[in-house]
Amino acid sequence: MGIIRHLQHWLGGSGPSLIVSDFVPDDHFLRLWADTFPWESMVAAVDRHMATYFPKETQRGRPPVSTRVLLALEILKAELACSDEQICSRLRTDFAVMYACGLERVHADRRQSHFVLPSVLAQFRGRLDETLMAELIQIQSTAAMEEGLVSPSHLVVDTFPSEQGSQRVNDAATLYKAKKKS
Amino acid sequence: MVEKIALHVHRPSLQQDAQKVQQQLKKVMRTFGRQCRGQQRLLVQWVRQTERQLLEVGQSVGRLAMGAALYLQEDSSLENPPPQRFLAQLRQAAQHYEQIEQQSRRLIHGHPLPHAKIVNPYDRTIAPILKGKSNAPVQFGKKPGILAEMATGFIFALHLPQGNPDDASYVPPLIEGVDGAINALERSRKPQIQSLAGDLAFRYDSVRQPLHARGILTTGIPSTTDPLPQTASPQQVLAVQQSMSFPHIPSAHQVKVATACGYSRPFVESLIEQLACRGGTHLKYKGHRGAVIQVSTAILAHNAATLTRILQNRLTKRAQRCRRWFRLRPPKPLENNKRKND
Numbered sequence: 404m405g406i407i408r409h410l411q412h413w414l415g416g417s418g419p420s421l422i423v424s425d426f427v428p429d430d431h432f433l434r435l436w437a438d439t440f441p442w443e444s445m446v447a448a449v450d451r452h453m454a455t456y457f458p459k460e461t462q463r464g465r466p467p468v469s470t471r472v473l474l475a476l477e478i479l480k481a482e483l484a485c486s487d488e489q490i491c492s493r494l495r496t497d498f499a500v501m502y503a504c505g506l507e508r509v510h511a512d513r514r515q516s517h518f519v520l521p522s523v524l525a526q527f528r529g530r531l532d533e534t535l536m537a538e539l540i541q542i543q544s545t546a547a548m549e550e551g552l553v554s555p556s557h558l559v560v561d562t563f564p565s566e567q568g569s570q571r572v573n574d575a576a577t578l579y580k581a582k583k584k585s
Numbered sequence: 586m587v588e589k590i591a592l593h594v595h596r597p598s599l600q601q602d603a604q605k606v607q608q609q610l611k612k613v614m615r616t617f618g619r620q621c622r623g624q625q626r627l628l629v630q631w632v633r634q635t636e637r638q639l640l641e642v643g644q645s646v647g648r649l650a651m652g653a654a655l656y657l658q659e660d661s662s663l664e665n666p667p668p669q670r671f672l673a674q675l676r677q678a679a680q681h682y683e684q685i686e687q688q689s690r691r692l693i694h695g696h697p698l699p700h701a702k703i704v705n706p707y708d709r710t711i712a713p714i715l716k717g718k719s720n721a722p723v724q725f726g727k728k729p730g731i732l733a734e735m736a737t738g739f740i741f742a743l744h745l746p747q748g749n750p751d752d753a754s755y756v757p758p759l760i761e762g763v764d765g766a767i768n769a770l771e772r773s774r775k776p777q778i779q780s781l782a783g784d785l786a787f788r789y790d791s792v793r794q795p796l797h798a799r800g801i802l803t804t805g806i807p808s809t810t811d812p813l814p815q816t817a818s819p820q821q822v823l824a825v826q827q828s829m830s831f832p833h834i835p836s837a838h839q840v841k842v843a844t845a846c847g848y849s850r851p852f853v854e855s856l857i858e859q860l861a862c863r864g865g866t867h868l869k870y871k872g873h874r875g876a877v878i879q880v881s882t883a884i885l886a887h888n889a890a891t892l893t894r895i896l897q898n899r900l901t902k903r904a905q906r907c908r909r910w911f912r913l914r915p916p917k918p919l920e921n922n923k924r925k926n927d
Contacts (some may be wrong), residue, residue: 413888432893437893440752440885481863482877482886486794503803532874537762538879544766548776552895553739555763555777555912557846559805560787562752563857563879564779566726 413419420512422545426498437475437503445539446471452535468519475504476519487521504567523575586678587646590653590671594660595727601864609642643813650679710906715858726867729880730755731856732763735782735846736907738856740884741766745877757795779835780805784850800833802840805847817844842910859887 427434449470461583472494480490481499493500495518501509548552616636629663657671662913723797728749732742735912742762744755760778767775781787781796782805793803805826814821822840829835835843865883868876894900900908 425754435893435896436889439889439896457833467874478885478889481865481882484862484864484892513847526869528878531878533745533877535880536877540740540743540881540884540888541762541766541769543885544739544763545769547739547888548766548770549772551913552892553734554600554913555734555741556911557782557805558741558763558778558780559733559735559782559846559848559853559906560730560732560756560759561784561853561856562728562730562755562786563866563867564726564728565876566649567868 417515420508420510422481422508423498423501423506424498428504431480431499432477433499439547440475440478442471442475444542444546446474448472448530448542449535452532452538453530456532457530458549465544468527469505471505473524476491476524479503479530487524491517491519491521492545493526503515586675587649587653590657590675593671594653594656599652599656602645606642606649610639611873613638613642647679650675670926687867694823727873727876728858729865729876730759731884732754733856736904736911736913737851737891737895739888740856740858743877743881743884745873745880747873748919752784752787753792756781756783756787756792760796760801765913767925779839780846782806782848784811784848784853797829797833800802800829800835802829802843804843807848813847814844833874845910846907859890861885863887 448459476490476494479485480487482495483490483500485493490500494504495516544553544555548555587603588600591597591603614634617631618884652677654672657675667721668720687775727745729743729745730738730752731744733740742759743914744758744762746754760781763778770776777869778801780802785807788808789808793806804821805813806818816823817840819837821844825840826834826837857866860880860883863883863886864886865880870876870879870881
């Protein structure tokens, strides 16, 4: 099963080919949401970053999972408040998520459980850094200004606290909460 | 860490020493646990005694770390990247040790802790956020700063520093981020930043003066706790015009718009709430890099949702009014008027 579990949409599936955009309504919020991104420049920036900091040592092996898919999954994770597993699972079954990830056609094949494994998404995230994320925000802002949708003339600045959200529940926290409730 | 390096450089003596120290430290901590068991509270005396013992046993950690670093540099059999990685990790761990030791000694001598005290030895950037919360527990975590458009809340830039510096220090990097986006525009006539609004934390002259020098109005930043005026009177307009130097004297319209776009807490709260819905205020990724990635993806998602609302013209009355002031046309004006024209 090994390598087959890593199958990508263009490699896997022997069933009939389905056109993704035919299934997603024109006014679906994820379709509209995904269409606002300047994907081409954003993917180019990520590819440039990867080529600089993580150059390919060999040309052998399978082609990697598309940057467009991984980047979209990472942003969709925030938009849909999903975990890695949930978003990768939705990519297999949800046509709107497929559309947002730029998948144009898929093969109907029940045997294929994943398009992208959660571990692949985690590896991709491990290669992002602060400068790249700042560049992505800048690209999005520039594209929005270019289309005349937003203006930088009058701005507001503020800070907000972001707490460290550990998922682990330890004994001390449980005891503290129990005492507080009683 | 030292044990791992000793294993890699094949130094059994160093490995044994590291294991010995680790066992001794565990032993001290075990004794501490036994003494506190049953009391249901930690006694300061026990803490101080245990601390002294830990520091005595831990004195050799620094020497072991130095030895491990020397072995790493001497060992040429390893390839380049792993020793570099080990060295960086070792340096980081040694720095943490020094700071934690310093902090502990201060506790022993009864001195008060400074503002930037360490609360997590593995992520030093997590510090207590001591700002304006007298009725709630102190918040821990990171403090991202955002720069957003006043009309729709589109976020142009994010700044997430290490630690918790003064709010005023957020302004230059955020403005730089917006400048970068403006400079990347493929237009000859590029838009300018005309005004900046903020809360009382940005009221200082050190923030205002560089902005005034660039022709950016700061009428949206309050100087006192009094509420900001919604509209500018002719006297206020004149005063603002007189306060700016020659090349950047703003028009009366600009001053009026800047005043109307003053700081609004409900607007900022709505922005923060939208980021919170997208996981921007509850960091799950590890370390500073993880925090930047998580907040940035939340901002990218938020911005896309904002653009969707703009394209569908689903904006509040306030946002529509602001967009008219900014001379931003609603998308597809002919389509909007289609019903009237039919």
